[in-house]
Amino acid sequence: xxxxxxxxxxxxxxxxxxxxxxxxxxxxxxxxxxxxxxxxxxxxxxxxxxxxxxxxxxxxxxxxxxxxxxxxxxxxxxxxxxxxxxxxxxxxxxxxxxxxxxxxxxxxxxxxxxxxxxxxxxxxxxxxxxxxxxxxxxxxxxxxxxxxxxxxxxxxxxxxxxxxxxxxxxxxxxxxxxxxxxxxxxxxxxxxxxxxxxxxxxxxxxxxxxxxxxxxxxxxxxxxxxxxxxxxxxxxxxxxxxxxxxxxxxxxxxxxxxxxxxxxxxxxxxxxxxxxxxxxxxxxxxxxxxxxxxxxxxxxxxxxxxxxxxxxxxxxxxxxxxxxxxxxxxxxxxxxxxxxxxxxxxxxxxxxxxxxxxxxxxxxxxxxxxxxxxxxxxxxxxxxxxxxxxxxxxxxxxxxxxxxxxxxxxxxxxxxxxxxxxxxxxxxxxxxxxxxxxxxxxxxxxxxxxxxxxxxxxxxxxxxxxxxxxxxxxxxxxxxxxxxxxxxxxxxxxxxxxxxxxxx
RNA sequence: GAGGAUGUAGCUCAGUCGGUAGAGCAACGGACUUUUAAUCCGUAGGUCUCGGGUUCGAGCCCCGACAUCCUCACCA
Numbered sequence: 001x002x003x004x005x006x007x008x009x010x011x012x013x014x015x016x017x018x019x020x021x022x023x024x025x026x027x028x029x030x031x032x033x034x035x036x037x038x039x040x041x042x043x044x045x046x047x048x049x050x051x052x053x054x055x056x057x058x059x060x061x062x063x064x065x066x067x068x069x070x071x072x073x074x075x076x077x078x079x080x081x082x083x084x085x086x087x088x089x090x091x092x093x094x095x096x097x098x099x100x101x102x103x104x105x106x107x108x109x110x111x112x113x114x115x116x117x118x119x120x121x122x123x124x125x126x127x128x129x130x131x132x133x134x135x136x137x138x139x140x141x142x143x144x145x146x147x148x149x150x151x152x153x154x155x156x157x158x159x160x161x162x163x164x165x166x167x168x169x170x171x172x173x174x175x176x177x178x179x180x181x182x183x184x185x186x187x188x189x190x191x192x193x194x195x196x197x198x199x200x201x202x203x204x205x206x207x208x209x210x211x212x213x214x215x216x217x218x219x220x221x222x223x224x225x226x227x228x229x230x231x232x233x234x235x236x237x238x239x240x241x242x243x244x245x246x247x248x249x250x251x252x253x254x255x256x257x258x259x260x261x262x263x264x265x266x267x268x269x270x271x272x273x274x275x276x277x278x279x280x281x282x283x284x285x286x287x288x289x290x291x292x293x294x295x296x297x298x299x300x301x302x303x304x305x306x307x308x309x310x311x312x313x314x315x316x317x318x319x320x321x322x323x324x325x326x327x328x329x330x331x332x333x334x335x336x337x338x339x340x341x342x343x344x345x346x347x348x349x350x351x352x353x354x355x356x357x358x359x360x361x362x363x364x365x366x367x368x369x370x371x372x373x374x375x376x377x378x379x380x381x382x383x384x385x386x387x388x389x390x391x392x393x394x395x396x397x398x399x400x401x402x403x404x405x406x407x408x409x410x411x412x413x414x415x416x417x418x419x420x421x422x423x424x425x426x427x428x429x430x431x432x433x434x435x436x437x438x439x440x441x442x443x444x445x446x447x448x449x450x451x452x453x454x455x456x457x458x459x460x461x462x463x464x465x466x467x468x469x470x471x472x473x474x475x476x477x478x479x480x481x482x483x484x485x486x487x488x489x490x491x492x493x494x495x496x497x498x499x500x501x502x503x504x
Numbered sequence: 505g506a507g508g509a510u511g512u513a514g515c516u517c518a519g520u521c522g523g524u525a526g527a528g529c530a531a532c533g534g535a536c537u538u539u540u541a542a543u544c545c546g547u548a549g550g551u552c553u554c555g556g557g558u559u560c561g562a563g564c565c566c567c568g569a570c571a572u573c574c575u576c577a578c579c580a
Contacts (some may be wrong), residue, residue, distance in 0.1 A: 011549060012514055063515090085536035104537055119531070120563055135538045158515040158529050165511090169571045179515095223579065268579050269505085277580070375579095420580055475580050499571070 003288060011157045019118040020151045026114055032149035035126045038073045042096030044131060047072070048139055051132055051496065069131040072141060074099065075149060077121050077178065088116055089140075092125065095184060100140040101127055112146045113235030122152030170496055171490050178471075189308050190480045190492055197261065197281060197476075206257040206283060211246035213239060213263070219455045220244030220398070223266040226276075239265035243282040244398065244471065245458045246429065252466045256286035261476065272488035273419060275496050279476040284427070288470035289400075290410045294387055294425035297414060297472060298325050301385075301479065308483055317487050327385040327414065332374070335388050339378040344370060353377070367392040382415035397437035399425040400468075415483055424472040431462035 006270045023030045047070050054066035076099075085106035091098055093458035119125065127149035134140050157179050163169045169176040177184045198208065207482040216235070220242030226421050227239050243260045250258045255469035261281045270276065285292055305312055305323055336344040342353050347366045357376055364372075369393060382388070389412040393401050396409035410426035427433055438454045480492040490496040 010514095013529055080541080082539050082541055082542050083536090087537040087539080089542085090540045091540090100540080101539070106537075134540090136540075138538085138540070140538085155514045155530060163574075164516065168515095170572095221580085264580095266579070269577075271576095271579085272574085274579060279580080423580080473580085478580070 004399045005190075013153055014152050016120050016151065018156075019120060022117065023118050023148055023151070026111060026118075027114065027147050030148060030151040032147070033125070035075055035147060035149055038075045038126060040096040041074050041076060041092070041094045041099045044072045044074055044141070045097055045099060047131055048145060068131045071128070072131050073126065073128050074141065075126040075147075076124065078119055078121055078125060079178075081121060088119075090119065092127070093178075100138055101129070102132075102134065102140045102142045103146070104142075108143050108146060112143070115146055115148060118148075120152060121426060122154070122156040122497055123148070124150040124152075130312055147408070148500040155295050166490070167498070170490055171495055171498055176313075180255065184293040184330050186484050186491065187494060188487065189484050193304045193306045193480055193483055194261065194476065196304045197474075198331055199307075200303040201259055201283065204257070204296065205300070206259050206285070207255060207257070209247070209250060209258055210262065211240070211243055211260055213265075215240050217453055217455045219458065221266075223265075224478055226265050226267045241266050242473075243280060243378050244473075245455055247282055247284050248466060248469075248471070249458065251284050251286055251427075252461045256467070260281040270497065272490070273478065275477070275489050275493055277497070278489070278493070281472075281474040281476055283474075284469050285471075285473045286467040286469045289426040289468070290389070290412055290470055293472040294329075294412060294469040296386075296470075297422050297424065297474070298327060300474065304479065304483060310483070314483065314485070316482055317484055318456050319417065321383075321385065321416060321482065323385060325474075327387055327390060329387045329412075331390045332388055332392070333390070335378055335386070336370070336374055337384065339381045340373060342373075365393040365394060371395050379415060380422065382418055384414070384416040387412045396425065397440075398428055398434075398442055400428045400430075419478050419482075420475070421478050421482070422472060422474045424470065427466070427469045427471045429462060429468055431459050434462055 005397045012300070051067055051069040054068070063183070074092065074094065074277040074486075076094040078090055079093045079098065080091035082089040088101075088103040090101040090103060092101060103116050125141050126149050127141055128145040128147075129143040132140060132142055157175060159481045163172065163179065169180065201208070202335050205308075214230070214283040215225075216236045216237060218238035218241045221244070225238035225241050227391065228239065229235070230237055233385055240266055243262065243264065247258055247260060253468045259282060262279065263277050264280045265277045267276065283293070283296065285296070301323060302312070302325055305314070312325075314321050314323065318447065330338075336342070340353060342349045344350065345370075350366070350370050352374055354373050357373070371449070391399075391409045391411045391413075393399070393407050393409040396411050399409040399411045402408040404412055412422075412424050413420050414422035426435070435454075438459070477489050477492055480486070481489060484492060
């Protein structure tokens with residue numbers, strides 16, 4: 001509804017639309033088009049040493065020394081504008097950097113000068129000019145020709161503050177990327193990390209596959225799934241909560257080194273460390289075991305740190321994490337004793353501690369109680385990086401038991417800053433034992449916490465023989481958090497889940 | 505799901521004791537050909553998140569709703 005007097009944002013937009021009209025009157029397209037031959041601003045800045053200063057005489061007062069520099073062409077978004085009479089200084093930015101433009105009325109000619117009057121913050125322009133320095137030494141493109149590439153109708157956020165409201169930053173991530181300090185760099189670094197992981201795995205001979213995201217049975221982890229429906233088949237389906245069971249089918253099928261790096265979905269709470277959809281890496285290696293996976297985990301993480309050009313000691317939220325190899329290793333019982341102060345094999349003492357910290361141990365399997373105490377008392381204190389090994393077998397239904405110690409599972413979890421970053425098993429390949437474990441839910445365990453979901457097809461696959469194997473899962477978002485100094489998962493996910501905006 | 509905090513101009517934020525809504529940036533008009541968050545003069549811009557209530561009078565107090573953030577729970 002238009003008001004009689006344009007007010008607020010409407011007035012700002014009206015001013016921009018008026019300039020858009022003027023651009024059209026100049027015979028130019030305010031929405032631009034193909035623009036060839038421009039160089040990334042970062043590369044242009046690197047040509048600074050090509051500028052030559054004429055050594056002729058003293059410079060006259062007020063006049064810069066005669067220089068000549070390379071002719072360059074760039075394109076970018078206007079982020080700052082300083083008008084000074086018949087002269088305009090503009091800072092434009094692309095995804096490699098930012099540079100100043102010098103636009104003088106006498107230097108660019110009447111049409112370009114008219115065009116420059118129509119520039120607003122946020123517009124995208126192209127420039128031809130000569131790379132030189134101003135009197136104050138600022139590297140600057142002295143414009144000779146201007147090209148209009150896109151009008152911004154909406155006003156960008158305050159030029160030096162960017163967006164402060166975390167909701168707006170996530171909802172309008174495009175603005176956050178333009179104006180947020182280090183935001184674009186952080187997401188590009190995420191890409192570097194993911195590329196590095198793929199490179200490490202390729203170098204080790206693994207192949208990447210794409211499993212189904214729609215599952216008839218949501219298996220492979222203990223989590224509540226999202227449900228959906230297929231119309232033609234009229235069946236209920238789940239969005240996958242893990243990659244595990246299909247990758248293991250591929251081990252049966254002879255893909256001996258296989259991984260998937262993709263999205264999984266869990267219908268659970270949202271927190272600084274949880275988003276309902278997140279990126280998971282799962283890797284399976286035939287004829288390996290959990291120790292093989294430990295070495296691989298170290299290679300993957302060390303490679304990712306190298307790829308981001310960082311040293312192995314990283315600052316994170318006031319702490320320093322030392323990623324130097326090898327990472328520390330502790331057994332589950334050692335970590336338990338150290339941080340809870342209770343003997344992990346003394347079930348009564350563990351139960352007493354559970355009672356003390358408000359858990360309700362009565363009627364629960366002792367290993368469930370132990371696991372709950374571990375999560376409550378121990379995990380947060382594992383600054384790491386530390387591999388915690390040898391978990392109670394009863395809480396690991398997809399894991400092979402230790403030879404001669406059936407109560408211990410060949411499993412490790414990698415903890416860093418209290419976060420579980422990786423989880424690996426020597427994979428269980430005994431179909432009879434797997435079937436038994438699928439059907440057994442431990443006493444006191446909530447249904448959604450249990451992996452007791454029978455996947456008959458998976459059992460059938462195991463009956464055809466899955467080679468002994470090591471399997472590894474890495475939470476990519478959390479790893480990226482640690483390698484980018486991000487305290488919340490929302491800083492490393494481009495579009496985290498938000499409630500839909502109420503439409504007015 | 506529970507508790508706490510927040511919501512004011514396009515953006516960033518003030519707003520005292522309940523008494524006519526404020527600043528900076530952005531915008532508009534003017535001056536300025538080497539500025540660096542340019543400067544200077546002037547103008548305009550508001551459903552104070554929404555809905556009730558108390559009051560002569562509410563941005564402010566009370567109740568409710570919505571959204572976001574934090575902590576906890578669930579989880580990786």
